Amino acid sequence: MKTVIENMNKFLEQRKAEVLEEAARLIADERKDESNFLKAKANIYNVFKALLGASSKACNDKNAFYADFKKRAETVPAVWRKSLEEASRHGDTKKVLTEEAKLSAADEIIAKFDELIKM
């Protein structure tokens, strides 16, 4: 459990840094709007870090921790999914890109977590 948390935190930090680096590159390339969507994505790694911390505090048992984190990791992005559907229906292209960016980070993080607990 401890190793999974350490590896997850390492992954979240690393991905956040990479995404922010890409956002900085876009700004330098005069593409500020696209950069802003990546900044929204980078923020999601912090959100999941907080979720990870909350699950590890709430559960001592390995299986309970995995289940708790998975539940949180699905509940939070569900709101973004709903918001994405709503934005798509109304042609709100800015919101669509923001929610897509957030969800891409969430999907990536969940996939990494699943990979780590299988190891």
Add this chain to the structure above:
Amino acid sequence: MIIMTETEAISLFKCLADKSRLQILKSLIQEEMYVERLAERLNLSPATISFHLKKLETAGAVKSRKDQYYTMYSINEDIFKLPIIEILKEKSEELDKQAERDAQYRKKVIDSFFQYGKLKSIPSQRKKKRIVLEEIAKSFEAGKEYTEREVNLIIADYHDDFCTIRRDMISEGILERENMIYKKVL
């Protein structure tokens, strides 16, 4: 010719200050295209292209039309044919706001220095004094010649110190004096 307001010009210039949007316009100047074609051409996601096209359309830089299953986008050439110098020549919306602010300030000064048509005191601040003097000058007819006595009588209706006010009106260029005859400067 298209007339572009200040707000519209700012919106357009802000919209153009983006590399991806410029690339979209450069593609559209060649031929009209739909979202997926632009996405493929510029290596951006269709959602990103849609976002930029919406901004460009709102700013008036592109137009769209339905063509069976697709929405085709094209450049709004009229906007780009408008010389920037013409945009700069347009009357500033800010001028109206400034005039409104000036009128409000003027009213405030007049309300605080005049009471029942009499000047309560001569303002020490030059800007306020000028407003007060211009208000008194409304009692003078344009183009009419006045003797000093007539000037003094008009000013005395407002304030006892008509000498100071008369001299101030001369120095502010509101009245002019020649051979002891006074005239309001238009």
